[in-house]
Amino acid sequence: MMKDMAKFVVAKLVLVLLVSTTRALSVFDVTKEGAKIGADINQALTSSWSKACASTIPSKVLIPKGIFLLSPVTLEGPCKAAIEAEVQGTVKALTNSKVTKEGSWITFQRIEHFTLSGGGTFDGQGAKTWGTCGNNFCKTLPINIRFDFIIKGLVHNIKSLNSKQFHINVLGCNDLTFQRVNIIAPADSPNTDGIHIGRSSGINIIDSNIGTGDDCVSIGDGSKNISVTNVKCGPGHGISIGSLGKFEKEEPVFGITVKNCTLTNTDNGVRIKTWPASTVNSASMIHFENIIMNNVSNPILIDQVYCPWNQCNAKVPSRVKLSNISFKRIRGTSSTPVAMKLVCSSGMPCQGVEVADIQLKYLGKEPAKSECSNVKPMISGVVNPPACSSKA
Numbered sequence: 421m422m423k424d425m426a427k428f429v430v431a432k433l434v435l436v437l438l439v440s441t442t443r444a445l446s447v448f449d450v451t452k453e454g455a456k457i458g459a460d461i462n463q464a465l466t467s468s469w470s471k472a473c474a475s476t477i478p479s480k481v482l483i484p485k486g487i488f489l490l491s492p493v494t495l496e497g498p499c500k501a502a503i504e505a506e507v508q509g510t511v512k513a514l515t516n517s518k519v520t521k522e523g524s525w526i527t528f529q530r531i532e533h534f535t536l537s538g539g540g541t542f543d544g545q546g547a548k549t550w551g552t553c554g555n556n557f558c559k560t561l562p563i564n565i566r567f568d569f570i571i572k573g574l575v576h577n578i579k580s581l582n583s584k585q586f587h588i589n590v591l592g593c594n595d596l597t598f599q600r601v602n603i604i605a606p607a608d609s610p611n612t613d614g615i616h617i618g619r620s621s622g623i624n625i626i627d628s629n630i631g632t633g634d635d636c637v638s639i640g641d642g643s644k645n646i647s648v649t650n651v652k653c654g655p656g657h658g659i660s661i662g663s664l665g666k667f668e669k670e671e672p673v674f675g676i677t678v679k680n681c682t683l684t685n686t687d688n689g690v691r692i693k694t695w696p697a698s699t700v701n702s703a704s705m706i707h708f709e710n711i712i713m714n715n716v717s718n719p720i721l722i723d724q725v726y727c728p729w730n731q732c733n734a735k736v737p738s739r740v741k742l743s744n745i746s747f748k749r750i751r752g753t754s755s756t757p758v759a760m761k762l763v764c765s766s767g768m769p770c771q772g773v774e775v776a777d778i779q780l781k782y783l784g785k786e787p788a789k790s791e792c793s794n795v796k797p798m799i800s801g802v803v804n805p806p807a808c809s810s811k812a
Contacts, residue, residue, distance in 0.1 A: 445477070445478050445479065445480055446472065446475050446477055446478070446479040446480070447479070447480045447482055448468040448469075448471050448472045448479060448480065448481050448482065449468070449482045449484065450464040450465050450468050450481070450482065450483050450484075450488075451464070451484060452468075453465075453467045453468050455483075455488060456488075457486040457487060457488060458487065458488070458489065459488070459489060460488075460489045460490060460491050460514070461483070461488045461489065461490055461511075462490055462491045462492075462493050465481070465483070465490065465493060465495070466493060466495070468481045468482075469481050469495045469505075472499070472503055473497060473499035473500070473503060474499075474500060475499075475500060475501055476500050476501055477501055478501050478502040478503070478504075479499075479501065479502075479503050479504070480503070480504040480505075480506055481503070481504070481505045481506070482506050482508070482538075483505075483506070483507045483508060483509055483511060483538070483540065484508050484509055485508045485509045486509040486510070487509060487510045487512065488509060488510070488511050488512070489511075489512050489513075489514060490511045490512065490513065490514075490525075490526070491514055492519060492524070492525050492526070492562060493525075493526055493527070494522060494527040494529065495526070495527065495528050495529075496527070496528070496529045496530050496531065497529070497530045497531035497532065497534075498530055498531065498532065499531060499532075501533075502533035502534070502535075503531065503533070503534055503535075504534070504535040504536070504537065505528075505534075505535070505536050505537075505538075506537050506538040506540075507536070507537075507538040507539075507540030507541075507542070507578065508538045508539060508540050509540050509541075510540060510541040510543055511526075511540065511541070511542055511543065512543045512545055513525050513542075513543065513544045513545050513562070513564075513584070514545075515545050515548050515549075519559070519560065519561070519562040519563075522566055522568065523559065523562065523563060523566070524562050524563040524564070524565065524566040524589065525542075525544060525562040525563065525564055525565070525583075525584070526542065526564065526565045526566070527565075527566040527568060528565070528566070528567050528568070528570060529566070529567075529568035529569055529570070530568070530569045530570075531569075531570055531571075531573070532570075532571040532572055533571075533572050533573075534570055534572070534573040534574075535573065535574045535575075535576075536573075536574075536575045536576075536578060537574075537575075537576050537577050537578065538577065538578065539577045539578070540578060540579070541578075541579040541580075541581055542564055542565060542578065542579065542580050542581065543581045543582060544562070544564045544580070544581065544582050544583035544584050544587075545582060545584075546561075546582045546583050546584035546585075546605065546609060546612070547582055547609075549561055549584045550584070550608075550609050550610055550612075550633075551610060553610075553611075558585060558611065561584040561585045561611075562584055562585060563583065563584075563585050563586040563587075563588075563589045564580050564583035564584070564585075564586065564587045564588065565580065565587070565588050565589070566588075566589045566591070567588070567589070567590050567591070567593055567596065568591045568592055568593070569591070569592040569593065570590075570593045570594075570596050571593070571594050571595060571596075572594075572595045572596075573593070573595070573596040573597070574596075574597050574599070575596070575597070575598045575599070575601060576597075576598070576599040576600050576601070577599075577600050577601075578601055578602070579601075579602040579603070579604065580601070580602070580603045580604070581604050581605070582604070582605050582606075582609070583605060583609075583612050585611050585612065586611065586612065586613045586616050587603045587605070587612060587613065587614050587615065587632065588601075588603070588614065588615045588616070589616050589618075590615065590616065590617045590618065590620050590623060591618050591619055591620065592619050592620060593620040593621075593623060594620065594621050594622050595621075595622040596620070596622070596623050596624075597623075597624040597625075597626065598615060598623075598624065598625045598626070598628060599624075599626050599627055599628070600627050600628060601615075601625070601628040601629075601630075602628065602629050602630075603615070603628070603629070603630040603631065603632055603636075604631055604632070605631070605632040605633050606633060606655075607631075607632075607633055607655035607656070607685075608633055609632065609633030609634075610633055610634070611633070611634055612632045612633040612634050613632065613634045613635045613636075613637075613638050614630035614632045614634075614635065614636045614637055614638075614653075614656065615630070615636075615637050615638075616635070616637075616638045616639075616640060617637075617638070617639050617640060617643050617646060618640035618641060618642055618643060619640075619641065619642030619643070619671060620642070620643055620644075620646075621643070621644040621645050621646075622644075622645050623643070623645075623646045623647070624646075624647045624649070625637060625647070625648045625649070625651060626647075626648075626649045626650055626651070627649075627650050627651075628650075628651050628652070629651075629652045630651060630652070630653050630656065631653070631654055631655050631656060632655070632656045633655070633656065634656060634657050635656060635657045635658060635659065635660045636651065636653035636654070636656040636657070636658065636659055636683075636686070637651065637653070637659045637660070637678075638660045638661075638662075639660065639661045639662070639673065639676060640662070640664075640673075641664055641667075641670035641671050641672075641673060641701065642670070642671035642672070642673070643661075643673050643674075643676065644672075644673070644674045644675055645674070645675040646675065646676045646677070647677045647679075648676075648677070648678040648679075648681065649677075649678075649679055649680055649681070650680045650681065651681045651682075652681070652682050652684070653681060653682070653683045653684070653686060654682075654683055654684035654685045654686045654714075655684075655685050655686060656686050656687070657686060657687045657688050658683060658686045658687065658688035658689050658690060658691055658716070658718075658721075659678055659681065659683070659689075659690050659691075660688070660690075660691050660692070660693060661673060661676055661691070661692045661693070661703060661706060662691075662692055662693035662694055662703075662726065663693045663694060663695055663726050664693070664694045664695070664698070664701055664703060664740045665694045665695040665698025665699050665701055665738055665739065665740040666695045666698065666699070667699065668699055669699075670699055670701045671701070672701060672702045672703065672704070673701075673702070673703040673704075673706070674703070674704055674705055675705045676703075676705070676706045676707070677707050677709070678690055678707070678708045678709070678711070679707070679708070679709040679710050679711070680709075680710050680711075681710075681711050681712070682711075682712040682714065683711065683712070683713050683714065683716050683719075684714040684715065684716070685714065685715050685716070686716050686717070687717050687718070688716070688717060688718045688719075688721055689711070689713050689716045689717075689718060689719035689720055689721065689750075690708040690711060690719070690720060690721070690747070690750070691718065691720075691721035691722070691723060692706065692721070692722045692723070692724075692742060692745070693721075693723045693724075693726035694723070694724045694726060694738045694740035694742070694765070695726055695727065695732055695738060695740075696724070696725050696726075696727060696732055696733060696734045696735070696736055696737060696738050696765075697732055697733040697734075697735075697736035697737075697738075698738045698739050698740050699739065700739045700740075701739070701740045701741070702740065702741040702742075702743070703740060703741070703742050703743075704741075704742070704743045704744045704745075705744045706742075706744070706745045706746075707745070707746045707748070708720075708746065708747050708748070708750065709746070709748045709749055710748070710749045710750075711749070711750045711751075711752075712751060712752045713750065713751070713752030713753060713754065713780065714752055714753060715753055715754075715755050715783060716752065716753070716754060716755060717754070717755045717756045718754075718756055718758070718759075718761060719750065719752070719754050719759050719760065719780055720747050720750060720759065720760040720761070720762075720778070720780070721760075721761050721762075722742065722745070722761070722762045722763060722764060722770065722773075722795070723761070723763055724737075724738040724740065724742070724763055724764050724765040724770075724794075725738070725763060737765045737766045737767030737768070738765040738767065738768065739765070739767060739768060740765070740768070741768045741771075742764060742765075742768075742770045742771075742773075743770065743771040743772045744771075744772040745770065745772065745773045745774070746773070746774040746775075746776070747760075747774070747775050747776070747778065748774070748775075748776045748777055749776070749777045749778075750777075750778050750779075750780065751778070751779040751780065752779075752780060752781075753780070753781050753782075753783050754780050754781065754782050754783065754788055755782075755783055756782070757782050757784060757786060757788065757789055758788075758789055758790065758791050759780040759781075759782060759788040759789070759790065759805055760775070760778065760780065760788075760790035760791075760805060760807060761790065761791045761792075762790075762791070762792045762793070762795045762797065762807075762808065763791070763792070763793050763794070764792075764793060764794035764795040765794060766793070766794050769794040769795060770794065770795040772798075773795050773796075773797040773798070774797060774798045774799075774800070775797045775798070775799050775800075775803055775807045776799070776800040776801045776803070777800070777801035777802060777803070778801075778802075778803045778804060778805075778807070779802070779804050780804065780805065781804075787805065788804070788805040789805050790805045790806065790807055790808060791808075792807070792808035795808070796808075
């Protein structure tokens with residue numbers, strides 16, 4: 421009897437808290453500011469955001485169900501209280517839209533305690549613009565969504581569709597989690613990286629599906645304490661650290677964990693890439709663990725002579741120091757004979773590389789093989805193909 425009474429009291433308390441929380445949340449619906457289905461909602465969204473950001477109690481900006489157009493917009497803080505953008509409908513970029521000054525279609529910046537949610541779709545309508553800059557990054561094409569200098573944020577239950585360039589770009593953020601994010605673009609869509617991270621710390625990507633035309637996840641310079649967990653990647657170019665060493669004053673990369681992920685029909689698996697003739701930098705404490713490969717080219721790859729389109733001096737070794745790197749419990753099938761390739765810099769050989777419990781089978785007739793240069797990995801467990809059976 422006493423236990424039942426205690427349960428009743430707890431349940432009632434939870435209900436009271438939920439009701440009070442709901443009452444305390446101010447909701448700013450863009451349709452109340454004049455947003456119309458099928459029309460550009462830029463002005464209504466900006467007005468709703470300004471009011472929500474000025475509120476002294478937690479607030480929500482709501483884009484309800486329906487299909488809306490949106491020209492480039494920047495939604496920024498600081499806000500006076502926690503703020504959420506809930507997108508239930510589909511927001512479409514204008515097919516001829518240019519970029520904001522931040523280089524994006526939608527930018528969220530300088531916000532603390534921020535949430536983006538709602539189950540909605542951000543449709544970049546990129547198909548008509550792909551290829552206008554060849555294979556190069558195109559400054560005139562917008563990134564779908566930018567997150568700049570967000571502190572303590574959560575992005576969950578959203579979809580990014582057919583971005584003109586990167587889907588999501590993260591810069592200068594701290595303690596930001598992406599959960600149940602769905603990213604979709606064709607395999608031949610250029611420069612449509614799924615989530616690109618730079619100069620940020622405490623970024624988590626979990627329980628997400630990413631299929632696109634470039635890296636599913638790319639981790640750039642200055643990234644620290646990044647976790648990628650339970651991500652399904654494919655099509656795409658895999659999950660990558662780098663490329664590093666191309667630009668002056670790049671910052672070190674430290675503490676990257678990629679685990680419990682599945683890659684399917686990707687051009688690469690898990691890889692670290694640095695430019696030859698690079699600037700000085702370092703990347704360390706990088707761990708790939710419990711990864712499934714399905715018909716993946718180059719499932720395990722360290723590439724310190726990364727030189728796409730031969731636009732560099734490949735004869736000069738990379739000056740990016742790689743250390744304390746592990747590849748553990750990686751299994752599945754390779755679409756290339758070389759399933760594991762560890763090509764480190766001749767000027768700065770890799771240190772502290774560990775390879776353990778690898779089972780990769782080449783889908784062709786011959787056995788899978790591995791290639792190595794300028795590295796002496798520590799090997800444990802059963803490793804197939806045998807690590808460093810030949811020189812790269």
